[in-house]
Amino acid sequence: MSKETFSQISPSEFFYRNRDLAGFSNPTRSLYTSVREFVENALDACDQKKILPDIHLSIKAVDAEKPDPKHYILSVKDNGPGIDPEHIPLAFGTVLYGSKFGLKQARGMFGLGATMAILYGQITTNKPVTVKSCSDGKTLDEFVMLLDIQKNKPVILKHNTKEGSKTGLTVSIVLEGDYSKAGSKIRDYVYQTSLITPYASITFEDPSGEKFHYPRIVKEMPRPPTVIKPHPHGIDVETIRRMITDTHYQIPTIDNKMIDKVKKELALKKNLTPKEILERAQKRWSDISRPVRTVISVMSFLNIDFEGLKKIRIDDIDIANKTITYWDFGESQTHAVDLDPESPYYKQLASTVQGDTLLTFLTKRFQRVGPTTAEKFCEFAKFKPDKRIGSMTNEELVKLADALQKFEEFLAPDPSCLAPLGEEPLSKGIMKFFNPEFAAVWQRNASAYSGFPFIVEMGIAYGGDIPPNGLKVYRFANRIPLLYDEGSDVVLKIVNETEWARYKIKGEPPLVIVSHICSTRIPYKTVGKENVADRPELERELKNALQYLARKLAVHMSRQGAADMAKKRANLYSKYVPLIAQFATELAGKKKEPNYNQLIRMGSEIEEQV
Amino acid sequence: MRLKNKSSAKTAETRKKRLLSLLEQQGLNIYESLDKGRFPQFVIPSRSVSNIVYDKKIRQYILGSASAVRSSRNMSQLRSYTQLAWLAFFVNRLVREGKSSTLRDIYYSSQAFSIDFEDQPESDNIIVDLEAVLTSPREEFHIFPEERSSVFGDLTIEYTVPGYEGKRMNLSDHPDGYLIGPSLSSAELVDTSAELVIAIEKGGLFTRFVEEKVHKKFKAIIVDTAGQAPRSTRNLLRRLNNEMGLPVVILADGDVYGEHIAMVIKSGSANAAHLRELTVPDAKWLGVWATDIEKYKLPTIPMTESDIKRIYDLQKDPRYQEGNWKKQLEVFLKLKRKAELEAFSKYGLTNITDKYLPAKLEESKSF
Numbered sequence: 001m002s003k004e005t006f007s008q009i010s011p012s013e014f015f016y017r018n019r020d021l022a023g024f025s026n027p028t029r030s031l032y033t034s035v036r037e038f039v040e041n042a043l044d045a046c047d048q049k050k051i052l053p054d055i056h057l058s059i060k061a062v063d064a065e066k067p068d069p070k071h072y073i074l075s076v077k078d079n080g081p082g083i084d085p086e087h088i089p090l091a092f093g094t095v096l097y098g099s100k101f102g103l104k105q106a107r108g109m110f111g112l113g114a115t116m117a118i119l120y121g122q123i124t125t126n127k128p129v130t131v132k133s134c135s136d137g138k139t140l141d142e143f144v145m146l147l148d149i150q151k152n153k154p155v156i157l158k159h160n161t162k163e164g165s166k167t168g169l170t171v172s173i174v175l176e177g178d179y180s181k182a183g184s185k186i187r188d189y190v191y192q193t194s195l196i197t198p199y200a201s202i203t204f205e206d207p208s209g210e211k212f213h214y215p216r217i218v219k220e221m222p223r224p225p226t227v228i229k230p231h232p233h234g235i236d237v238e239t240i241r242r243m244i245t246d247t248h249y250q251i252p253t254i255d256n257k258m259i260d261k262v263k264k265e266l267a268l269k270k271n272l273t274p275k276e277i278l279e280r281a282q283k284r285w286s287d288i289s290r291p292v293r294t295v296i297s298v299m300s301f302l303n304i305d306f307e308g309l310k311k312i313r314i315d316d317i318d319i320a321n322k323t324i325t326y327w328d329f330g331e332s333q334t335h336a337v338d339l340d341p342e343s344p345y346y347k348q349l350a351s352t353v354q355g356d357t358l359l360t361f362l363t364k365r366f367q368r369v370g371p372t373t374a375e376k377f378c379e380f381a382k383f384k385p386d387k388r389i390g391s392m393t394n395e396e397l398v399k400l401a402d403a404l405q406k407f408e409e410f411l412a413p414d415p416s417c418l419a420p421l422g423e424e425p426l427s428k429g430i431m432k433f434f435n436p437e438f439a440a441v442w443q444r445n446a447s448a449y450s451g452f453p454f455i456v457e458m459g460i461a462y463g464g465d466i467p468p469n470g471l472k473v474y475r476f477a478n479r480i481p482l483l484y485d486e487g488s489d490v491v492l493k494i495v496n497e498t499e500w501a502r503y504k505i506k507g508e509p510p511l512v513i514v515s516h517i518c519s520t521r522i523p524y525k526t527v528g529k530e531n532v533a534d535r536p537e538l539e540r541e542l543k544n545a546l547q548y549l550a551r552k553l554a555v556h557m558s559r560q561g562a563a564d565m566a567k568k569r570a571n572l573y574s575k576y577v578p579l580i581a582q583f584a585t586e587l588a589g590k591k592k593e594p595n596y597n598q599l600i601r602m603g604s605e606i607e608e609q610v
Numbered sequence: 611m612r613l614k615n616k617s618s619a620k621t622a623e624t625r626k627k628r629l630l631s632l633l634e635q636q637g638l639n640i641y642e643s644l645d646k647g648r649f650p651q652f653v654i655p656s657r658s659v660s661n662i663v664y665d666k667k668i669r670q671y672i673l674g675s676a677s678a679v680r681s682s683r684n685m686s687q688l689r690s691y692t693q694l695a696w697l698a699f700f701v702n703r704l705v706r707e708g709k710s711s712t713l714r715d716i717y718y719s720s721q722a723f724s725i726d727f728e729d730q731p732e733s734d735n736i737i738v739d740l741e742a743v744l745t746s747p748r749e750e751f752h753i754f755p756e757e758r759s760s761v762f763g764d765l766t767i768e769y770t771v772p773g774y775e776g777k778r779m780n781l782s783d784h785p786d787g788y789l790i791g792p793s794l795s796s797a798e799l800v801d802t803s804a805e806l807v808i809a810i811e812k813g814g815l816f817t818r819f820v821e822e823k824v825h826k827k828f829k830a831i832i833v834d835t836a837g838q839a840p841r842s843t844r845n846l847l848r849r850l851n852n853e854m855g856l857p858v859v860i861l862a863d864g865d866v867y868g869e870h871i872a873m874v875i876k877s878g879s880a881n882a883a884h885l886r887e888l889t890v891p892d893a894k895w896l897g898v899w900a901t902d903i904e905k906y907k908l909p910t911i912p913m914t915e916s917d918i919k920r921i922y923d924l925q926k927d928p929r930y931q932e933g934n935w936k937k938q939l940e941v942f943l944k945l946k947r948k949a950e951l952e953a954f955s956k957y958g959l960t961n962i963t964d965k966y967l968p969a970k971l972e973e974s975k976s977f
Contacts, residue, residue: 569685572685572688572689573688575724576682576688576689576691576692577644577682579692579695579696579723579724579725580640580644580650580682580691580692580695581641581644582699583637583640583692583695583696583698583699584637584640584641584644584650584695584699585637585641586637586699586702586703587633587634587636587637587638587640587641587695587698587699587702588634588637588638588640588641589634589637590641594641594642594644594645595644595645596644596645598647599644599647599648599649602647602649603649603682603683603685603688
């Protein structure tokens, strides 16, 4: 049998090799993606701490004379909570898995993008990242760092501490970019981000020194999302496997540290016999932690003291054969001891090894699943409720995942993990940005697709300062503007399928639609995350929202149309009747003009004739 | 010498008086409506296809009894109502002051009175509306088209236009002929030695006829219709026929369009169905007939698709349902070839005046 060698690569190296996937395929796209990652991180940080965001973004050419693509300094400064100085090197100098692991709506998914941008900057310019952070409002820490790609760890080149006054974080990188090509997208991005984040103040200084400032429009922040457990419909086999591993308590390693923990929890001051220890544990059973309970259980079956525990290694607890196997370092041999299923400690060991029962697992690890629903589900899936999840075979796991998808009696997903912007801030943003003659917004109730909750918010604006160049759609997902791949997006599809003539909209209307989809998982069509797929549930919500708003617009258009018509009529009569009078007077050979004033008044009052 | 037959014709002066009184009546109607708080309106005989009928008795197209109301009450008609009122007002000034205008001039004049015509076709259309309201041709409004045809021959006229009133003039003094313009159209026809009017489709042959002294040889007044005869020309032809008692004959190209030029002079066009006094019901079409093409062995060219389509169209016209008119259309359709008046020059430049014209005039006595 030949042995294959597997070499492990660090996460940084993995991303380095796959940077195209993360949106760093060329200097244009990379500059745009870097801006997005830093701005979104800054906004997320402020949101989490309920701080009204104040974001400064600047892009400066290292050498303005050079042609694009060239080196740019990208800096993003926020007024967020900052980061503890001890965490900064790890947060910015390593690629981390799962820094955002709970289930709630956030702009970035795992917080990996910013590190990717730093990595990209380092690869293209060999310049370090500069991070300035103030987390306590007193001291400002400045780090200059490089990433060691192979080892996935930071190399701190410089660290100093100064006096600080306000909390916040500034990140600067040097990267190769092409502003001449990325500029319009970046400006669009900043503009649209400001529209969907009306509680933020955003300033962008471009390489020419021009400043784009979007002041704060509303002072209230939307309700922050809460972290919640997953919904059974949104789960696949792999996720279940991870959740089980997570629940599946290990037999603790029994070392000095562990023994100190046991002693502490049992408040043991002097050395007791195993029997005395067990007695003491029994009394305090409900107060002691799970690992300690496991250690006590092992002690009871092996009938040894702490010193004895130090000399052995537990190899296996075989519940099927009711034996416990251990290695004795002193004797250098394996021992097997039978487990007495009648012993009160047997259950403790069994549940440790095999994990919770299915019933407990369902109610503890999923949102909105109570014992009644869990029991019904077990019946539906043909599992025993007291089946230990740790003892499930691969086939059983697949069967479980499958049943979780199919069972229809789970409650709809909890939308409290979502943070829509809200009708009022959205409406204020739209009024400020477009100054329209008419605007309406609507937030739909929460809905779900495949176990992921989502909320659709939509706004419509017509006339006023909006140029009559035809319909323009602004798409947002989790408060991020979607700028690319417009054509294949579900929102565009819905808008284009609408018969606008039915809503009295014709030609190239001065019309803007703002669509915001919030979800714990936006069903993007591609890895580029720029276009949303047409899930039927999502499509229905979008369609309902759009139709509602279009009907409101139609009412406005009819009113406006009637008012316009009356005005037009009045204008026409006051223009033409005096002329007719003038001509008739001369034709009839009269000197004085007839009294036509009442006719002008009557003319403007006539109902429209068909 | 033939003297003018005064009893059978309205003189220029009486026509003017009639028109001015019609205009004043319209003005009074509008004035009164406005004063009493009513929306004034015009009643316009409908010129839609369904209301155009051929009257066999007077041998021309006329309008049926349908009419449309253009009301200032209707917002969508207010603008065109005002345009029509303005035109009546403007025509009143033109006629009273003895000034002339053209179709194009009317379009531009409107701008001085804040009457906005979108284009000349729109103003031309309003002129036709006024013609229908007052049942008078626009020439009586002193409004003329840009294109003009000519007349030559021994005819004495007396001007009525301001500054020339009473002045007389003989139309054989200038070999290029005289433009049939506003002053000639409004002139009184005094006397003539001619016994015949020859209307000819083309300017080139008109000049040839003058050179060949056709006016003397045939005692004729020669009129160049310059293609489809303008209304002022048709009105002059009618007056020469009516007031001076001269027969009118027509020479046009040997094709379907030539035949129709003759027909319009004789019995009018659908476009002018709202008007009278533009036709010469006794006018005779001398040629070139389809049958002449074979008879005189004229060089020909093939007809185009649109020529043939035009034949089919005319075959549906009630005036082409019998006699020579019908027969010639059929022969044209059979030949699918056409000949121009100039075709006779194959047999010498004077062939048309020396041979063809005398022969056809002789032949015309029998139809």
